[in-house]
Amino acid sequence: MFKSLIFIAGLLLASQSAQAALNVLACEPEWAALTEELAGDKARVTSATTAFQDPHHVQARPSLIARARNADLLVCTGAELEIGWLPLLQRQSGNARLQSGLPGSFEAAQHVALLEKPSRLDRAQGDIHPDGNPHLISDPRNLLKVAVALTQRLAELDPANAAYYAARNHDFQKRMGLAIARWEKQAAGLRGVAVVVHHKNWVYLADWLGLSIVADLEPKPGIDPSVSFLSSLLEHQKARPARMILHAAYQSPKPGEWLAEHAGIPTVELPYTVGGSPAAHDLFGLYEDTVMKLKEAMK
Ligand SMILES: [Zn+2]
Numbered sequence: 510m511f512k513s514l515i516f517i518a519g520l521l522l523a524s525q526s527a528q529a530a531l532n533v534l535a536c537e538p539e540w541a542a543l544t545e546e547l548a549g550d551k552a553r554v555t556s557a558t559t560a561f562q563d564p565h566h567v568q569a570r571p572s573l574i575a576r577a578r579n580a581d582l583l584v585c586t587g588a589e590l591e592i593g594w595l596p597l598l599q600r601q602s603g604n605a606r607l608q609s610g611l612p613g614s615f616e617a618a619q620h621v622a623l624l625e626k627p628s629r630l631d632r633a634q635g636d637i638h639p640d641g642n643p644h645l646i647s648d649p650r651n652l653l654k655v656a657v658a659l660t661q662r663l664a665e666l667d668p669a670n671a672a673y674y675a676a677r678n679h680d681f682q683k684r685m686g687l688a689i690a691r692w693e694k695q696a697a698g699l700r701g702v703a704v705v706v707h708h709k710n711w712v713y714l715a716d717w718l719g720l721s722i723v724a725d726l727e728p729k730p731g732i733d734p735s736v737s738f739l740s741s742l743l744e745h746q747k748a749r750p751a752r753m754i755l756h757a758a759y760q761s762p763k764p765g766e767w768l769a770e771h772a773g774i775p776t777v778e779l780p781y782t783v784g785g786s787p788a789a790h791d792l793f794g795l796y797e798d799t800v801m802k803l804k805e806a807m808k
Contacts (some may be wrong), residue, residue, distance in 0.1 A: 536585035538783040560785035577602035587616025590643035620658040637731035648713035707756040758785035
């Protein structure tokens with residue numbers, strides 16, 4: 510009896526030490542999903558935002574700041590995507606570990622070659638992508654690079670589980686690599702297809718699948734289209750017809766509807782991140798659903 514009690518106590522201790530080591534706050538759902546893929550039960554992971562929030566425009570509410578207080582690691586996109594709220598969150602959290610440049614602050618954009626890097630700073634004219642395009646999540650090949658760097662960061666913060674993180678990353682790279690090859694095959698017919706976007710959040714997707722972005726509903730990233738600008742897009746459509754208008758789950762289909770109606774093309778809502786559609790329940794479902802929705806719109 511006594512021996513079995515000791516045995517049970519030993520099990521309890523063992524399960525306690527195996528409990529989540531790291532408390533991770535992700536800025537966006539894709540980074541929460543990636544951290545879960547890599548850290549398994551060694552981290553408690555939550556996301557600051559959902560797929561239905563524009564990551565450029567988030568309020569650092571007190572409840573969010575409270576969640577940052579005890580976090581060991583922030584996993585964010587960077588490249589100024591969260592410039593409107595992340596610095597405030599870092600400051601107000603009172604958590605010295607999360608400050609930029611420290612191991613507790615991870616930025617995905619630092620590990621990926623950014624597209625649309627401007628030759629000169631253009632923020633004065635309203636451009637909200639002054640560091641290059643931060644919407645790197647729409648290409649899963651970027652995810653593989655970020656996963657390698659995030660695995661290293663997890664190991665740095667929690668060296669006792671370094672081998673565990675490395676093994677999970679190895680498995681993730683293998684599964685995601687195979688899935689990417691499958692999606693590329695499925696999407697072969699999308700190569701060269703002309704699309705209109707609502708915000709430049711699809712440049713990495715276009716780069717990956719060979720879509721051709723012929724127009725943007727926004728005259729500049731973050732700037733709403735005027736009536737005359739939309740009319741000019743319709744003229745553009747006559748010269749170079751697009752097959753569809755893309756928008757993210759977090760965006761309203763409204764700005765695209767006028768053009769869709771006048772040009773006779775569909776608007777397509779893509780999940781953009783994990784949770785943006787029922788099928789996008791994880792990172793694999795995200796790209797699977799994106800490719801399926803694009804193919805569906807071609808019919
Ligand atoms: Zn943007």
